[in-house]
Amino acid sequence: MDKFIEIDKIAYDYNRLDEEGNVEGVNRALDGVSIDAKRGEFITILGANGSGKSTLAKHINALLFPAEGTVTVDGNNTADEEKLLEIRQCAGMIFQNPDNQIIGTIVEEDVAFGPENMGVESKEIRERVDESLKAVGMYDYRESSPNKLSGGQKQRVSIAGVLAMHPKCIIMDEPTAMLDPQGRREVIRAARALNDVEGITIILITHYMEEAIYSDRIYVMDAGRVVMEGTPKEIFSKTEELKSHKLTIPQVTAVAVALKEAGLNLPDGILSRKELVAELARLKKE
Amino acid sequence: MDIEVRNLTYEYDSGTPQAVRAVDDVSLTIPGGQFVGIVGHTGSGKSTLVQLIDGLLKPTAGSVYLDGEDIASRKFDRKHMRSLIGIVFQYPEYQLFETTILKDVCFGPLNMGLKQEEAVNAATDALLRLGIPRESFGASPFEISGGQKRRVAIAGVLAMNPKILILDEPTAGLDPGGREEVLGLLKSLNESGLTIILVSHSMEDVAKYVDRILVMNEGKIFMDGNGKEVFSHVEQLEEIGLAAPEVAYLMKAVHDAGIPVATNITTAEEACGEILRALKN
Ligand SMILES: Nc1ncnc2c1ncn2[C@@H]1O[C@H](COP(=O)(O)OP(=O)(O)OP(=O)(O)O)[C@@H](O)[C@H]1O
Ligand SMILES: Nc1ncnc2c1ncn2[C@@H]1O[C@H](COP(=O)(O)OP(=O)(O)OP(=O)(O)O)[C@@H](O)[C@H]1O
Ligand SMILES: [Mg+2]
Ligand SMILES: [Mg+2]
Numbered sequence: 001m002d003k004f005i006e007i008d009k010i011a012y013d014y015n016r017l018d019e020e021g022n023v024e025g026v027n028r029a030l031d032g033v034s035i036d037a038k039r040g041e042f043i044t045i046l047g048a049n050g051s052g053k054s055t056l057a058k059h060i061n062a063l064l065f066p067a068e069g070t071v072t073v074d075g076n077n078t079a080d081e082e083k084l085l086e087i088r089q090c091a092g093m094i095f096q097n098p099d100n101q102i103i104g105t106i107v108e109e110d111v112a113f114g115p116e117n118m119g120v121e122s123k124e125i126r127e128r129v130d131e132s133l134k135a136v137g138m139y140d141y142r143e144s145s146p147n148k149l150s151g152g153q154k155q156r157v158s159i160a161g162v163l164a165m166h167p168k169c170i171i172m173d174e175p176t177a178m179l180d181p182q183g184r185r186e187v188i189r190a191a192r193a194l195n196d197v198e199g200i201t202i203i204l205i206t207h208y209m210e211e212a213i214y215s216d217r218i219y220v221m222d223a224g225r226v227v228m229e230g231t232p233k234e235i236f237s238k239t240e241e242l243k244s245h246k247l248t249i250p251q252v253t254a255v256a257v258a259l260k261e262a263g264l265n266l267p268d269g270i271l272s273r274k275e276l277v278a279e280l281a282r283l284k285k286e
Numbered sequence: 287m288d289i290e291v292r293n294l295t296y297e298y299d300s301g302t303p304q305a306v307r308a309v310d311d312v313s314l315t316i317p318g319g320q321f322v323g324i325v326g327h328t329g330s331g332k333s334t335l336v337q338l339i340d341g342l343l344k345p346t347a348g349s350v351y352l353d354g355e356d357i358a359s360r361k362f363d364r365k366h367m368r369s370l371i372g373i374v375f376q377y378p379e380y381q382l383f384e385t386t387i388l389k390d391v392c393f394g395p396l397n398m399g400l401k402q403e404e405a406v407n408a409a410t411d412a413l414l415r416l417g418i419p420r421e422s423f424g425a426s427p428f429e430i431s432g433g434q435k436r437r438v439a440i441a442g443v444l445a446m447n448p449k450i451l452i453l454d455e456p457t458a459g460l461d462p463g464g465r466e467e468v469l470g471l472l473k474s475l476n477e478s479g480l481t482i483i484l485v486s487h488s489m490e491d492v493a494k495y496v497d498r499i500l501v502m503n504e505g506k507i508f509m510d511g512n513g514k515e516v517f518s519h520v521e522q523l524e525e526i527g528l529a530a531p532e533v534a535y536l537m538k539a540v541h542d543a544g545i546p547v548a549t550n551i552t553t554a555e556e557a558c559g560e561i562l563r564a565l566k567n
Contacts, residue, residue, distance in 0.1 A: 047461070048433075048463065049433025050434050096432065150327060150328045151329070152527075174432070178455070179328060181527070181529035182529065246463030247462050248462035250532075251531070255557050258554065258558040276536065277539045280540055280545055280565070281544065281545070
């Protein structure tokens with residue numbers, strides 16, 4: 001199957017400056033990282049603070065360039081300067097704080113900003129704005145002022161702003177960290193819908209294990225390296241290994257693991273409420 | 287040290303057409319030594335309320351009292367108050383400003399009058415407790431990851447050894463290991479007598495750690511009680527953008543599947559015990 005994103009053994013160093021601003025050394029933030037995503041895949045990246053997730057994410061839309069190795073997005077190498085614009089339009093990015101990402105004073109103006117900058121003609125902008133707002137369920141708010149919206153709504157407007165540029169991939173770097181439970185659900189639901197319905201490749205970075213259970217595959221990073229890779233079921237069956245990387249398992253999985261340890265006959269890797277309830281109902285019958 | 291808030295109101299851009307009433311006639315008392323959680327939808331007024339309590343914002347109406355003294359009164363010793371109450375902001379970027387991590391965390395203690403050496407000791411201790419290794423002390427607080435910035439910001443306040451610690455979403459952006467460590471640290475500080483006010487979007491965290499939950503909605507206190515009380519009103523919480531902890535939904539589903547478990551459960555440990563009990567009978 002075709003690899004839409006292919007990151008091959010990349011390394012990245014941040015310069016370490018002394019108090020006068022001279023380079024006194026380097027911090028290796030990424031060290032031999034290889035990650036790939038098929039077209040339309042939903043990938044989650046987990047990892048401790050400082051493990052290199054954000055640094056890696058910035059390589060995918062060519063905000064950073066590897067010191068070693070290569071990054072290829074939709075067949076274009078980020079080292080190829082002529083392809084930079086294309087790569088940046090193809091891979092959109094969403095960050096943690098919705099307030100820093102919204103510039104317009106009216107929702108639809110904000111969403112139009114990206115395509116306007118790309119030089120899209122005005123009739124098409126109108127269409128793109130409408131379809132993007134519909135895709136994230138914010139069409140009814142198109143004439144609202146962003147500062148009247150909740151955090152989850154603002155974050156969905158930021159996603160619509162990226163969508164209006166017709167990306168093939170959206171990279172979300174902790175998009176729900178500042179949101180209330182409902183906002184968190186709205187954003188994850190929007191990401192899943194874009195993936196299912198529009199076939200957009202999603203790279204989600206999160207510290208909420210619950211948000212990772214819907215992805216096709218998970219990569220776990222630690223100290224600048226990829227240390228685990230697999231389906232959510234595979235990854236969340238390895239409680240101890242995850243703990244050693246400062247991670248954990250979803251709350252439902254934790255309950256299942258504790259029940260198993262207490263002697264109940266349960267399988268590994270239970271992720272959702274539904275699965276656990278079904279297993280418990282089976283045990284009750286037996 | 288008791289905190290009392292009486293008829294507190296705050297409007298941003300007060301007196302202009304854009305005025306926003308962020309805190310609306312709130313009254314409450316937080317006795318010394320309590321571990322209080324504040325939850326509420328985005329924009330419900332949590333950050334505004336804690337900044338009023340810390341005296342960083344001046345109320346549009348109403349007052350804040352510390353041990354009965356009005357913090358707005360002329361006689362009130364503000365400098366002393368700064369060393370009693372520490373606040374960690376929601377966005378740590380706004381808190382960091384020095385050229386190195388160590389200098390940043392030393393700033394508060396030095397400002398309080400500690401000698402250089404004492405300040406360095408306090409800062410070192412706080413940084414290590416927050417999981418920042420010595421090798422990183424010389425790095426710029428701007429050139430580290432998001433979660434590392436938050437750890438440094440928390441250390442900066444901890445190093446001042448406050449009596450009341452206010453933390454606005456201190457675990458947002460922390461990895462799960464760090465979240466447990468920080469919350470465990472808060473719990474132990476609370477046990478040693480500190481008053482802790484924790485603003486959080488994680489229902490799981492407040493259910494597990496705090497004594498009392500304040501639920502805010504549109505600038506008002508919507509509910510005030512312990513975890514069991516507050517999370518027994520799931521529908522009302524959902525109406526205002528919140529939720530119960532994940533295990534509460536799990537227990538409801540288990541109950542609906544015909545296994546007779548109690549449903550007023552808010553932590554994973556309780557859930558496990560309750561399911562085992564119900565299956566054995
Ligand atoms: N601007 C910078 N200058 C120097 N070093 C940096 C810079 N930004 C990050 N680093 C370092 O690079 C490493 C990786 O940081 P990165 O931000 O990619 O981590 P992360 O996995 O996104 O962490 P978090 O979960 O805290 O967001 C860390 O050791 C960090 O201290
Ligand atoms: N500097 C400001 N100027 C104008 N309005 C503001 C300002 N800061 C906050 N507000 C408004 O005041 C209200 C309360 O905001 P506040 O930041 O206290 O909410 P919060 O509960 O902390 O939200 P969050 O969960 O997103 O952090 C919101 O309507 C917000 O838009
Ligand atoms: Mg990051
Ligand atoms: Mg806030």
